[in-house]
Amino acid sequence: MKRGAFFRFLAVTLILSLTLSLLLTSCKKYGRGASLNGGGQTAGGTTAGDTSAGGGTGDETGGETGGETGDESAGGESGGQTNSSPEYQPYVWPEDQLVNYNGLVEHLFFHQIIAYPELAFDGDAQEKGFDDWMVTVSEFNKIMESLYEKGYILVDMNDVWVEKTDENGVAYMAKNTLRIPQGKKPLIISIDDTCYYQSYMGNGFMEKLVLGDDGEIWAWGHDPQGNEVLTQELDIIPAIDTFVKKHPDFSLNGVKACLSLTGYEGIFGYRTNTDSHGLTPEQEAYRQSEIEAVKPIVEQLKKTGWYFGCHTWGHIRLDSSRYGVTGVAADMQRWQSDVGDIVGPTKLLFYPHGGRPDGDDWHKTGEVFKYLHSLGYRIFASVGTQSFSYIKKDISAVICDRLHPDGTTLRHLREQYLQFYDAKDVFDYEWRPEKYGMDF
Numbered sequence: 444m445k446r447g448a449f450f451r452f453l454a455v456t457l458i459l460s461l462t463l464s465l466l467l468t469s470c471k472k473y474g475r476g477a478s479l480n481g482g483g484q485t486a487g488g489t490t491a492g493d494t495s496a497g498g499g500t501g502d503e504t505g506g507e508t509g510g511e512t513g514d515e516s517a518g519g520e521s522g523g524q525t526n527s528s529p530e531y532q533p534y535v536w537p538e539d540q541l542v543n544y545n546g547l548v549e550h551l552f553f554h555q556i557i558a559y560p561e562l563a564f565d566g567d568a569q570e571k572g573f574d575d576w577m578v579t580v581s582e583f584n585k586i587m588e589s590l591y592e593k594g595y596i597l598v599d600m601n602d603v604w605v606e607k608t609d610e611n612g613v614a615y616m617a618k619n620t621l622r623i624p625q626g627k628k629p630l631i632i633s634i635d636d637t638c639y640y641q642s643y644m645g646n647g648f649m650e651k652l653v654l655g656d657d658g659e660i661w662a663w664g665h666d667p668q669g670n671e672v673l674t675q676e677l678d679i680i681p682a683i684d685t686f687v688k689k690h691p692d693f694s695l696n697g698v699k700a701c702l703s704l705t706g707y708e709g710i711f712g713y714r715t716n717t718d719s720h721g722l723t724p725e726q727e728a729y730r731q732s733e734i735e736a737v738k739p740i741v742e743q744l745k746k747t748g749w750y751f752g753c754h755t756w757g758h759i760r761l762d763s764s765r766y767g768v769t770g771v772a773a774d775m776q777r778w779q780s781d782v783g784d785i786v787g788p789t790k791l792l793f794y795p796h797g798g799r800p801d802g803d804d805w806h807k808t809g810e811v812f813k814y815l816h817s818l819g820y821r822i823f824a825s826v827g828t829q830s831f832s833y834i835k836k837d838i839s840a841v842i843c844d845r846l847h848p849d850g851t852t853l854r855h856l857r858e859q860y861l862q863f864y865d866a867k868d869v870f871d872y873e874w875r876p877e878k879y880g881m882d883f
């Protein structure tokens with residue numbers, strides 16, 4: 444091809460691909476607009492199981508919340524708004540300001556945060572669970588400010604350990620050397636149960652994630668008076684986005700946090716879950732529309748530094764003897780089809796209630812652990828009193844514990860969390876019930 448012809452060819456190709464991508468984007472935009480204005484919450488889902496604020500008390504089978512909706516118009520209002528998804532540009536340090544880091548990587552985990560404490564702490568049967576396992580928006584903001592002031596920087600859990608292969612072709616996990624800005628301390632944040640469970644509705648939490656006209660992630664829900672709310676402050680996911688926007692040097696390579704998902708009520712407020720009793724064609728059509736509606740949310744989260752982990756489909760207690768490999772396999776396969784197929788592959792597994800499989804013994808590599816490993820999971824996170832981690836020698840896997848900023852530790856473990864924040868300064872004296880006591 445002659446030079447001139449080549450450049451004409453190049454120009455035509457460019458124009459064609461631009462047109463195509465514009466077309467694709469406008470399709471996406473339409474989908475997005477449809478999911479905005481939240482509207483068609485699934486309504487009427489019976490919330491079996493897990494009222495436990497994740498990790499809490501409730502029964503773990505997580506029961507089937509029928510997607511018995513069908514008639515709801517899947518997000519209703521097809522607004523067709525034009526969203527211009529802004530390019531996400533993380534802060535980048537010059538190479539000469541980065542240093543090697545091989546030390547301990549701290550790991551904190553949260554749940555959804557309490558937007559309206561007057562609804563969470565209203566004396567009902569769920570109050571204690573919310574007090575134990577959640578923090579309020581005010582507490583969360585203070586914790587974030589303190590973490591930032593103390594020099595913590597968010598890192599991706601997938602970067603902390605890597606899988607390698609030895610000279611015999613055997614895979615093993617190894618601690619990675621992180622390159623972090625001088626003076627900073629790496630921190631993993633994970634957030635469990637970001638599914639916007641129906642059991643939380645009316646209890647002071649936001650109810651789903653949506654994309655705003657600006658193309659950013661917002662949370663949608665209701666205030667105590669029943670008015671619709673669209674917010675980037677009252678929900679942990681957009682709140683972290685906002686915090687990193689304000690403090691770009693709180694994030695290494697733009698990373699935010701890991702969202703640890705169950706499947707039994709779908710994800711991010713979208714009822715993408717199947718039902719053991721089967722779904723009518725209408726219910727299945729509704730489920731499919733929820734899957735389509737959540738996809739742009741997942742894409743935007745991925746583009747802006749979020750990543751995903753598995754928290755089992757039914758929030759099942761893996762330390763319970765009632766699930767053998769067969770029971771766990773049924774649950775995990777369901778997670779894969781209801782959640783994994785939407786969010787993509789992950790090596791991260793977060794044990795519900797912190798319960799480790801095969802007798803809750805972290806030394807052990809039992810049948811259930813081997814099964815989970817065979818699915819591709821390599822990093823297995825529990826809950827503990829320090830950011831403990833251990834690379835297993837007999838199988839390519841890491842086990843680790845996470846600390847948990849919440850009511851129980853704010854009230855009773857102030858000393859252990861002083862390296863992150865002082866519970867005395869953080870504690871929500873205005874709203875947390877006095878009756879549960881505190882040690883300071």
Ligand SMILES: [Zn+2]
Nearest residue numbers: 497498635636
């Ligand atoms: Zn949980």
